[in-house]
Structure formats: C-alpha cells, structure tokens
Amino acid sequence: MSDNRLESVDMARLSTSDADFESRLDALLAWEGVSDAEVQGRVAEIITAVKEQGDAALIEYTRRFDRLAVASMAELALGAERLEQAYRNLPEEQRDALARAAERIRLYHEHQKPVSWSYVEDDGTVLGQQVTPLDRAGIYVPGGKAAYPSSVLMNAIPAHVAGVREIVMVVPTPDGVLNELVLAAAHLAGVDHVFTIGGAQAVAAMAYGTESVPRVDKIVGPGNIYVATAKRAVFGQVGIDMIAGPSEILVVSDGGTDPEWLAMDLFSQAEHDEDAQALLVSWDERHLEAVEAAIARLLPTLEREGIVRESLARRGALIHCRDLDEAVELINRIAPEHLELSMAEPNAILPQVRHAGAIFMGRYTAEALGDYCAGPNHVLPTSGTARFSSPLGVYDFQKRSSVIHCSEEGASTLGRVASVLARGESLTAHARSAEFRIKP
Amino acid sequence: MSDNRLESVDMARLSTSDADFESRLDALLAWEGVSDAEVQGRVAEIITAVKEQGDAALIEYTRRFDRLAVASMAELALGAERLEQAYRNLPEEQRDALARAAERIRLYHEHQKPVSWSYVEDDGTVLGQQVTPLDRAGIYVPGGKAAYPSSVLMNAIPAHVAGVREIVMVVPTPDGVLNELVLAAAHLAGVDHVFTIGGAQAVAAMAYGTESVPRVDKIVGPGNIYVATAKRAVFGQVGIDMIAGPSEILVVSDGGTDPEWLAMDLFSQAEHDEDAQALLVSWDERHLEAVEAAIARLLPTLEREGIVRESLARRGALIHCRDLDEAVELINRIAPEHLELSMAEPNAILPQVRHAGAIFMGRYTAEALGDYCAGPNHVLPTSGTARFSSPLGVYDFQKRSSVIHCSEEGASTLGRVASVLARGESLTAHARSAEFRIKP
Numbered sequence: 001m002s003d004n005r006l007e008s009v010d011m012a013r014l015s016t017s018d019a020d021f022e023s024r025l026d027a028l029l030a031w032e033g034v035s036d037a038e039v040q041g042r043v044a045e046i047i048t049a050v051k052e053q054g055d056a057a058l059i060e061y062t063r064r065f066d067r068l069a070v071a072s073m074a075e076l077a078l079g080a081e082r083l084e085q086a087y088r089n090l091p092e093e094q095r096d097a098l099a100r101a102a103e104r105i106r107l108y109h110e111h112q113k114p115v116s117w118s119y120v121e122d123d124g125t126v127l128g129q130q131v132t133p134l135d136r137a138g139i140y141v142p143g144g145k146a147a148y149p150s151s152v153l154m155n156a157i158p159a160h161v162a163g164v165r166e167i168v169m170v171v172p173t174p175d176g177v178l179n180e181l182v183l184a185a186a187h188l189a190g191v192d193h194v195f196t197i198g199g200a201q202a203v204a205a206m207a208y209g210t211e212s213v214p215r216v217d218k219i220v221g222p223g224n225i226y227v228a229t230a231k232r233a234v235f236g237q238v239g240i241d242m243i244a245g246p247s248e249i250l251v252v253s254d255g256g257t258d259p260e261w262l263a264m265d266l267f268s269q270a271e272h273d274e275d276a277q278a279l280l281v282s283w284d285e286r287h288l289e290a291v292e293a294a295i296a297r298l299l300p301t302l303e304r305e306g307i308v309r310e311s312l313a314r315r316g317a318l319i320h321c322r323d324l325d326e327a328v329e330l331i332n333r334i335a336p337e338h339l340e341l342s343m344a345e346p347n348a349i350l351p352q353v354r355h356a357g358a359i360f361m362g363r364y365t366a367e368a369l370g371d372y373c374a375g376p377n378h379v380l381p382t383s384g385t386a387r388f389s390s391p392l393g394v395y396d397f398q399k400r401s402s403v404i405h406c407s408e409e410g411a412s413t414l415g416r417v418a419s420v421l422a423r424g425e426s427l428t429a430h431a432r433s434a435e436f437r438i439k440p
Numbered sequence: 441m442s443d444n445r446l447e448s449v450d451m452a453r454l455s456t457s458d459a460d461f462e463s464r465l466d467a468l469l470a471w472e473g474v475s476d477a478e479v480q481g482r483v484a485e486i487i488t489a490v491k492e493q494g495d496a497a498l499i500e501y502t503r504r505f506d507r508l509a510v511a512s513m514a515e516l517a518l519g520a521e522r523l524e525q526a527y528r529n530l531p532e533e534q535r536d537a538l539a540r541a542a543e544r545i546r547l548y549h550e551h552q553k554p555v556s557w558s559y560v561e562d563d564g565t566v567l568g569q570q571v572t573p574l575d576r577a578g579i580y581v582p583g584g585k586a587a588y589p590s591s592v593l594m595n596a597i598p599a600h601v602a603g604v605r606e607i608v609m610v611v612p613t614p615d616g617v618l619n620e621l622v623l624a625a626a627h628l629a630g631v632d633h634v635f636t637i638g639g640a641q642a643v644a645a646m647a648y649g650t651e652s653v654p655r656v657d658k659i660v661g662p663g664n665i666y667v668a669t670a671k672r673a674v675f676g677q678v679g680i681d682m683i684a685g686p687s688e689i690l691v692v693s694d695g696g697t698d699p700e701w702l703a704m705d706l707f708s709q710a711e712h713d714e715d716a717q718a719l720l721v722s723w724d725e726r727h728l729e730a731v732e733a734a735i736a737r738l739l740p741t742l743e744r745e746g747i748v749r750e751s752l753a754r755r756g757a758l759i760h761c762r763d764l765d766e767a768v769e770l771i772n773r774i775a776p777e778h779l780e781l782s783m784a785e786p787n788a789i790l791p792q793v794r795h796a797g798a799i800f801m802g803r804y805t806a807e808a809l810g811d812y813c814a815g816p817n818h819v820l821p822t823s824g825t826a827r828f829s830s831p832l833g834v835y836d837f838q839k840r841s842s843v844i845h846c847s848e849e850g851a852s853t854l855g856r857v858a859s860v861l862a863r864g865e866s867l868t869a870h871a872r873s874a875e876f877r878i879k880p
Contacts, residue, residue, distance in 0.1 A: 097860035108567055111559065117551060126801075127548055127815050132794050134828055148865050181864055217828040235672075236683055239828035243676055261876045267869035303868045339841075346845065353841065354572050361566075361845035364877050368870040369846060372858040375567050376842035388574050388657040388679035390840040400830040401779075401793065402816035405786070405801035406809060418812040420537035424621055425588050428743045429707035430808040436701045437804050 009296045010309065012317040013288075016326055028277070028317055029334065031245050031383045043229045047204040054210035061201040066143075066174045068196075073212040078183065078194040086183035094181065101373035102153050102188040108375030109161045112394040118403060125410030129400045133163035136214060137397055138206035138238075139191065140221035140231075141182060143172035143198055149185035150371060154378045155221045155392065156189035162397035167191045168206060168216055172198020198223075200230035207234035220379070220392065241392055245383035246275035246315075249367055250336035250356075252327045253291075254343035255284030257363045263294035265340060268368050270311035271304040277315040279334070281327050288318045328352045335386040338367045357386045411437040449736045450749065452757040453728075456766055468717070468757055469774065471685050471823045483669045487644040494650035501641040506583075506614045508636075513652040518623065518634040526623035534621065541813035542593050542628040548815030549601045552834040558843060565850030569840045573603035576654060577837055578646035578678075579631065580661035580671075581622060583612035583638055589625035590811060594818045595661045595832065596629035602837035607631045608646060608656055612638020638663075640670035647674035660819070660832065681832055685823035686715035686755075689807055690776035690796075692767045693731075694783035695724030697803045703734035705780060708808050710751035711744040717755040719774070721767050728758045768792045775826040778807045795826045851877040 014024055049057040055073045062068050062076060070076055087095065118128025137159040141152055152169070159167050169186055171179075173196045186194055195213055197205065203223075209215030218239035219231060231240045249269040253262055266278040282288050295312070302308055321327050328349055331339060335355035343349075346361040353359060357380030360367050371378045379392035406414060415434040422430035454464055489497040495513045502508050502516060510516055527535065558568025577599040581592055592609070599607050609626055611619075613636045626634055635653055637645065643663075649655030658679035659671060671680045689709040693702055706718035722728050735752070742748055761767050768789055771779060775795035783789075786801040793799060797820030800807050811818045819832035846854060855874040862870035 093860055094864055097857045097864075100857050101861060111557060112569070114554075119551065125814075129552070129816075129831075130790065130793070130799070135794065150861055150865065232672075232675075235675075236823075236825065239825075258876070261873070264869060264873040264876055268867070268873040271867060271869040303866070308869065350570065350843070353570070354575065355839075356841045358842035358844065359570070361843065364848050364851035365844050365846040366851070366855070366858075366873045366877055368862060368874045369851065369854045369858050369877075370842070370844050371870060372861045372874075373854055374565075374844045374846070376569075376844055380842070381839075383676075385676065385679075386839065386841070388839060391569075391842050393840070395835075399795075399821075399826065399828060400833070401796045401826070402798035402810070402820070402831050403790070403801065404798065404805050404810050404814045404816055406805040406814070408804050411804035411806070411809065414809045414813055415806070417537045417540050418806075418809050420533055421541060421590055421812045422808060424534055424537075425590065426743070427708070427711060429704060429711040429748065430811060433701070433704040433708040433806045434808045434812075436698070436704055437806055437809075 009292055009299065010313040011292070011295070014317050015320040016322060016330070028315060029384070039225055039229050043200045043226055043233060046200040047230060047233060050201050050204035050210065051208045055212050058197055058201055058205055058210060058213070061199065062197055065199055066172050068173070068176060076196045077212065078196065080187070080192065083183050083187035083191065083194065086180045087187040089180065090184050095184070098149065098181070098184060098188060101150070102157065102185075104373050104375045105153055105157045105377075106161060109158050109377070109394050112158070113161065114395055114398060114400070121410065123409040123413065124407030126403070126405040128403045130403050131398050131400050133165070133398050134159070134217040135164070136166045136168065136216040137164045138216035138219040139167065139169040140202065140219060140223050140227060141169060141171040142223055144174055144177070147171065147179040147182050149179070149181040150378065151222065152182055152185035152191070153189050156186065156191050158377065158392060158394045159397040160190035162394045164397050166214065168214060169194045170197050170202040170206065172196065172202070198227075200226045203227055203230035203234060207238045218397065220396065241379065241396060242381055242385060242389055246277060247272045248277035248336055248382060249279065249338040249340060250331065250334055251280045251340040251342055252331065253280060253282045253284070253287060255282055255287035256344055257342040259287070259290040259294040260298060261363070261366075262291050262342060263298050265366055266295065266312070266316065267298070267302060267308050268366070269338070270308040270316060271302070274307055274310040274314060276311045278312060279317050279319060279336075281319045281321055281330055283321050283323050283327065285320055288320055292318055324349065331356065335384045337380045337382045337386065338370070340365070340367055355386045357381045357391055408439070412439040449732055449739065450753040451732070451735065454757050455760040456762060456770070468755060469824070479665055479669050483640045483666055483673060486640040487670060487673060490641050490644035490650065491648050495652050498637055498641055498645055498650060498653070501639065502637055505639055506612050508613070508616060516636045517652065518636065520627075520632065523623050523627035523631065523634065526620045527627040529620065530624050535624070538589065538621070538624060538628060541590070542597065542625075544813050544815040545593055545597045545817075546601060549598050549817070549834050552598070553601065554835055554838060554840070561850060563849040563853065564847030566843070566845040568843045570843050571838050571840050573605070573838050574599075574657040575604070576606045576608065576656040577604045578656035578659040579607065579609040580642065580659060580663050580667060581609060581611040582663055583617070584614055587611065587619040587622050589619070589621040590818065591662065592622055592625035592631070593629050596626065596631050598817065598832060598834045599837040600630035602834045604837050606654065608654060609634045610637050610642040610646065612636065612642070638667075640666045643667055643670035643674060647678045658837065660836065681819065681836060682821055682825060682829055686717060687712045688717035688776055688822060689719065689778040689780060690771065690774055691720045691780040691782055692771065693720060693722045693724070693727060695722055695727035696784055697782040699727070699730040699734040700738060701803070701806075702731050702782060703738050705806055706735070706752070706756065707738070707742060707748050708806070709778070710748040710756060711742070714747055714750040714754060716751045718752060719757050719759060719776075721759045721761055721770055723761050723763050723767065725760055728760055732758055764789065771796065775824045777820045777822045777826065778810070780805070780807055797821045797826045797831055848879070852879040
C-alpha cells in the first residue's frame with residue numbers, strides 16, 4: 001500500500017446532476033452472475049452421476065474436490081449429538097450470543113406464519129386456503145472461509161418455525177476443516193441431519209435423494225457458482241430460493257449521522273468480498289466530503305483493508321443528489337438489498353420506499369445488527385431483485401392448497417357459469433362435468 | 441376408431457396390493473419437461489437479439505413465426521379501448537358469464553392480501569415487514585388453440601388485486617387470428633396494454649424491455665417449450681411463476697358418487713391434451729368397475745374423444761387401494777395439481793392432506809367449477825411440485841421489505857451480541873459498525 005493510497009480513497013464520486021450520471025450508475029449496478037457453458041456442462045455431469053450412482057458418486061466427488069479420504073457415507077454424516085456437543089463446547093460468550101440471536105430470529109419469524117382461512121357463501125359453498133409446511137427442507141452452507149454460523153440460523157430457523165418435519169443441512173469440509181460455530185448454530189436452529197458434502201453433488205443429492213441423503217422438497221442457502229448453477233438446474237424438481245448476487249448496501253444520509261459511523265457501515269458491506277457494493281447518497285455535499293475523509297482515515301485500520309479497498313474502488317460510490325425526493329427515486333430505481341435510512345425522520349419516507357430487501361431506520365440501526373441478531377432474516381434479494389422478491393421467511397417453507405367445497409345449490413349456480421365459459425373454450429367435457437351438477 | 445375400442449377402455453388398472461405397484465405408479469407419474477440443447481440454443485439467440493435490437497427483433501420474429509406482415513410495433517399493440525370493445529361486443533350470455541367469473545375470482549383473491557405488520561420491543565425498537573406490490577407484471581397468454589380467456593382472468597386478476605401499477609399482456613396471433621374472448625377477459629381483469637407477440641421473443645421483451653414493450657418485474661402464464669425455456673433463462677432478471685407441466689387430477693371416491701359424474705370429471709382433465717393425467721383411486725372394487733363401464737359408455741360421445749383416449753391410455757389409471765388411510769398416503773405421495781375428494785365426509789380427511797394444488801371437496805365440486813368461476817386460481821403446481829409450491833395468488837405479485845428501527849437503547853444491547861458474532865466470523869468491520877452504537 002503506497003502512502004498516496006492511505007491519504008486518498010479510490011471510490012467513485014457521482015452527482016445526479018452530471019450529464020453521464022445515468023450511464024455511470026448503470027455501469028456500477030451492472031451484475032450478471034452467469035455461469036458459462038463449461039460450468040453448466042460439469043454441473044450437469046455431476047447431477048447425472050449422483051442421480052445414477054447415489055452415495056458412491058458423493059463419496060468419489062468428496063474425495064476428489066474436498067480431498068477427504070473417506071470410504072463410506074457414515075464418515076460424512078453428523079448426528080444431533082455431535083451438533084449439541086459443538087454447542088456445549090463453545091466459549092460462554094459465543095454460546096450466549098448465538099443463543100440470544102437464535103431466540104430473537106425465532107421470535108421475529110413467528111410473526112410471519114401465514115394461516116389457513118376460509119369463508120362461507122350464502123348458498124353454503126366454502127372457499128379458502130389450507131396452509132401446510134414442507135415435509136423436508138435442505139440447507140446449503142458454504143464451507144471454508146465463508147462458513148457463517150449466522151447463515152445457518154437465518155436459513156434453518158424459518159424452516160423450523162414453519163413446521164418443516166425434517167431439516168437436512170450440507171456443509172463441505174475441504175481438507176477436513178469443520179467449523180464448530182456452524183455446527184452449534186445447526187443445533188440451535190433445529191437441524192436434524194448434517195452431511196459434510198458440498199458443491200453441485202450436495203445439491204443433486206438433496207434434489208434427488210441417495211441411499212443416505214433424503215430427498216428434500218426445497219433447497220436454500222448460498223454457494224459458489226457450481227452450487228448456484230446446480231440449484232438453477234434442479235429448480236422444478238425441488239423448490240429453490242433466489243440465486244444470490246454480491247451483497248450490497250445503499251445508505252441515505254441527511255447529513256446528521258457521524259461520518260465515521262457511516263464509513264464503518266459502508267466498510268461492513270465492502271468487507272464481504274471484492275464484488276460487494278457500498279453506496280452512500282446524500283444531498284449534503286459537505287457531509288459527503290466528511291464521510292470520504294472518514295473513509296480515508298479509517299481504511300488503514302481495517303483487518304480486511306485489501307478487500308474493502310478493492311470493493312470500494314470497483315463498485316462503491318458517494319452520490320450527491322438534489323434532495324430527499326430524488327434520494328427516494330434512487331432507492332426505488334436501485335431496489336437495494338440493504339437500505340439504511342440514516343436520518344432524523346425515516347418514518348416520513350418509509351411509505352415511499354417501494355423496493356428494498358431490508359430497511360434499517362435511523363442513525364442507530366447499523367446494518368450489521370440485522371446481519372446477526374435484530375431478528376429479521378439476512379437472506380435478502382440482491383441485484384435489484386427486491387423489485388419482485390422478498391427476504392427469506394417462514395412463507396418460503398410453507399405452501400397453500402386451495403379448498404373448494406360447493407354446496408348442492410352452489411354447484412348448480414356455478415355449473416351454469418362454468419358451462420358457458422367452457423363451451424366458449426371448446427372444452428366440452430369440462431362443460432358436461434359442470435352440467436351434471438346443475439339442478440333441473 | 442374400431443368397434444373393439446368403443447367397447448373397452450385402454451386405461452391402466454392398478455392395485456396397491458400388486459407387487460409391481462410402486463414401479464408402475466412411478467412410471468405413470470414420471471414427467472420431465474426438459475428442453476434439449478437445440479431449443480436452449482435457439483432461445484438464447486432470440487433473447488440476445490431482443491436485448492440488442494429491441495422492437496426490430498420483435499417485428500422480425502413475429503413476421504417469421506406468426507406469419508404477420510407487420511412493419512411497426514404500432515401494429516402489434518392493442519389499447520384499452522380495443523379491449524373494452526371486445527367485451528362490449530360479446531354475446532350477452534358469454535359477457536355475463538365472464539363478468540360473473542371475474543367478480544368471483546376477484547372476491548376470493550381479496551382474501552389473500554398479505555398485510556404489513558410490526559411490533560415494538562420494550563426498549564422501543566420496532567421490527568416488522570412492509571408489503572408492497574410489484575410495479576409492473578407481464579402476463580403471457582398462449583395463442584392459437586390453447587387461447588383461454590379463463591387463463592387471462594386467473595393470471596391478471598391477482599396482479600390487479602395486489603395493486604400492481606401496470607399489467608402488460610402478450611398473446612401471439614398466428615396468421616392474425618385474434619380471440620375476442622381473450623381480449624374481453626383482459627379488459628375485465630385490468631390489463632393495461634396488450635402486445636400481439638409471443639414465443640421466447642415476447643418473454644425476452646418483457647424481461648429486458650424494448651422501445652415499445654415496458655420491462656416488467658415478473659412474468660407469469662403458461663406457454664410452449666420455447667416460452668418455458670425463455671422464462672427459465674430470464675429468471676433472476678425478472679421473477680417468474682412455476683414452469684408448468686401437463687395438467688393432472690387425482691379423484692378419490694368413496695364409491696357413493698355417480699360413476700358417470702366421475703367419468704366426466706376424468707375426461708375434463710384428459711381432454712386438455714395427450715399428456716394430461718387423470719387418476720381415480722377407490723377402495724371399492726365394484727365402484728371402479730362401474731366407473732370403467734361409464735368411461736367406455738361415454739367416451740364415444742365426446743367432442744375431443746381422440747385426445748381423451750390417448751391421454752387415458754398413456755397416463756390415466758384406475759387404482760384400487762386398501763382403505764381411506766392408504767388413499768391419503770397416495771394423495772401425499774402424488775401431490776396432485778387437482779384433488780377431488782368425492783366422498784360423503786371430505787372434511788374428515790382434509791387436515792391429513794399435506795400436498796395438493798387445489799382440493800375439490802364432496803360430490804358436487806366438479807374440478808371444472810374451479811377452472812372457471814368458483815373463485816380460487818386455476819394456475820396450480822403440477823408434477824408433484826405441490827410439495828413445495830402454491831396456487832398463483834396475490835402474494836405472487838407482492839413482496840416484503842424487512843423493517844428494523846432500533847432505539848438508542850436497543851442498538852446498544854444488540855450491538856454487544858452482534859459484535860461477538862461478527863468477530864466469530866472474522867468480519868471486524870461488521871463488529872466495529874455495531875460497536876459504534878454501544879453506549880459507554
């Protein structure tokens with residue numbers, strides 16, 4: 001790191017009044033996590049092998065990719081006792097913090113449970129929806145440096161609250177490295193079985209089932225490009241959550257928050273990886289300068305300085321806008337994963353926020369609190385997908401069945417309508433099936 | 441059709457007590473709607489062309505695939521007046537039936553609206569979720585013989601009830617054939633714009649936007665293999681609904697329903713297309729024989745006899761089971777799109793039905809009533825995907841944002857927990873961002 005870099009920050013400065021603002025913003029936001037034909041081909045091959053050879057394929061791939069000298073699936077399975085043991089053996093401070101976070105996440109998600117409903121019409125016909133949990137959910141947890149216990153809590157607790165009968169977790173352990181915090185989190189979150197497998201082979205095993213790994217109904221959780229490609233490939237055979245892009249934050253500041261707090265909030269996003277995105281918007285030019293100075297000052301004190309510098313240089317920006325209204329327009333255009341409304345009166349603009357994964361209100365709500373323990377889920381729509389998708393929740397582990405119970409009278413009335421419409425579509429067996437129930 | 445075929449029915453007869461029952465059922469249920477590499481390649485090419493050339497590509501493909509001699513997009517756009525005109529010009533009986541169906545569908549879907557919620561903790565911290573509609577939804581409606589006005593109602597009304605700002609519909613008109621019932625349904629359902637384009641090019645246009653076609657946030661609606669492949673390809677750029685397989689019904693009868701009613705219910709499923717699946721389960725052997733006889737008797741009276749015969753021969757079955765409990769096991773294993781509980785006391789087993797798209801209760805609730813006008817949606821999870829997915833609903837056109845508003849006190853308490861967990865994950869900027877908010 002040169003002295004020069006310690007003093008200045010390599011980070012885009014934009015203004016909505018710039019002639020090229022739109023195109024520069026588009027370029028900053030652009031992200032397409034496409035897997036090339038080669039990755040797709042290798043993933044297809046792995047999926048076929050697991051479908052055809054089951055456990056044998058899992059053992060072979062785990063030997064090859066994770067460098068584990070295993071001979072049987074028994075060596076790749078961890079039971080409930082092992083998870084509980086990991087929890088008991090944690091240092092007290094970590095154990096308490098993890099338990100506290102799990103409890104808060106559980107409490108929040110209890111509020112999300114959809115309920116069955118129905119109503120009765122005048123002729124006695126009953127209409128409604130019955131809500132039921134999935135039988136079995138599969139949680140993918142990345143191994144190695146990105147093995148996050150908080151991610152286990154956030155993925156498994158909603159499934160548990162939903163009433164899922166069995167929760168299966170897979171986590172690769174390259175070279176045999178096992179993360180005790182991850183196992184402890186699995187214990188707290190209600191995970192039933194853990195298999196120490198990963199990659200496309202683990203996704204295939206959960207989608208189709210093997211002799212040892214039970215077939216699940218939905219697979220959630222983040223992973224590398226092979227995992228994401230495999231999830232996309234098995235979509236339909238099982239449910240999947242969104243394919244996540246890099247993590248992002250958009251901070252909107254009214255100028256009244258300590259610049260060092262905001263600098264650290266941006267860093268907390270940027271430290272994830274070099275593709276992470278940290279954006280700050282304000283109509284206060286001086287404030288933007290103060291935050292930039294704080295960034296320059298604090299950067300050299302960061303453990304992950306290199307990653308943060310790279311991330312800010314590639315995808316970060318300090319954006320000057322005209323006023324609060326224009327900031328709201330930017331929010332809805334960007335549809336950020338994380339939105340921090342660092343301002344005195346965030347409630348005043350909340351109703352105008354149409355698209356955001358999670359909204360952190362006021363100066364005290366650091367995004368990091370939401371990542372761990374505030375309660376809401378940290379699995380959120382990225383890359384503008386908050387335009388059409390939601391945080392992971394209990395509703396992702398339940399589904400609905402329509403319920404229709406026609407009275408004799410109701411069937412007769414509805415039969416007349418259905419008959420006309422079915423004949424209009426030339427589906428005469430439909431029409432006659434309805435007509436059978438018309439009272440003479 | 442030979443005399444022989446008129447007298448007997450070519451339809452599988454299974455019994456759960458058969459040694460080969462499991463494998464025969466598996467074979468009947470098997471369905472994989474895979475698109476081969478050639479289709480994928482052609483779809484990828486079309487998507488790229490639409491992304492790069494916009495309207496020009498749409499015009500070119502429409503000329504080529506739909507054989508329309510159009511020169512501009514203006515010729516491929518229909519406004520609100522044109523839709524209303526189609527509605528006004530319908531024969532009264534059809535207009536009334538369509539309006540009645542639309543009204544009932546709207547009423548039912550009003551019950552599905554999720555609501556924003558929040559709660560306040562002792563220290564003043566507020567947690568909740570804000571529910572918002574999508575800005576823009578795109579409805580794909582197949583053209584030609586499968587142009588169903590009921591499908592327009594079922595796809596567009598939930599979007600309208602959800603509060604979606606703009607609803608765009610595409611429907612191909614091969615050789616210029618326009619279905620007035622489809623346009624009338626679009627008028628009733630609150631569709632804002634119609635473009636007479638189809639195929640992968642229409643999906644690409646809605647996913648990326650062109651000069652004329654606005655970019656939407658989610659694409660729903662059925663289509664052929666090109667449409668399905670294109671939807672899968674743009675998933676992530678926009679939201680999509682499930683990729684639908686062939687339609688199916690599982691009827692469970694206690695033996696007390698008129699065999700001719702049941703035969704017609706099975707036909708109403710089978711007449712969709714040769715891949716549609718109609719299954720009847722009963723523990724009453726004589727009753728199964730009576731239904732088989734009714735099938736043989738009524739088959740020659742059907743307009744779509746050829747399709748029905750083919751569908752029953754390929755994928756239909758009459759299944760004898762031991763008792764009601766075994767029937768319930770079959771239901772949950774098959775997870776049917778449509779489930780008809782044709783029995784005296786369907787309420788008694790409803791709580792045991794874990795997986796089904798829509799449940800038609802009792803002897804009077806013909807599945808056809810649900811297809812058109814009972815109120816619930818007819819877009820339902822097929823091919824066993826009811827294990828993890830739900831009928832199309834208002835919830836598909838809305839999304840949620842987590843809301844977190846920590847009080848000064850709350851941020852301080854949570855900051856301590858977050859700090860421990862973030863340091864456990866070596867994310868120290870996260871930790872420091874939280875620690876800034878801890879009160880000394």
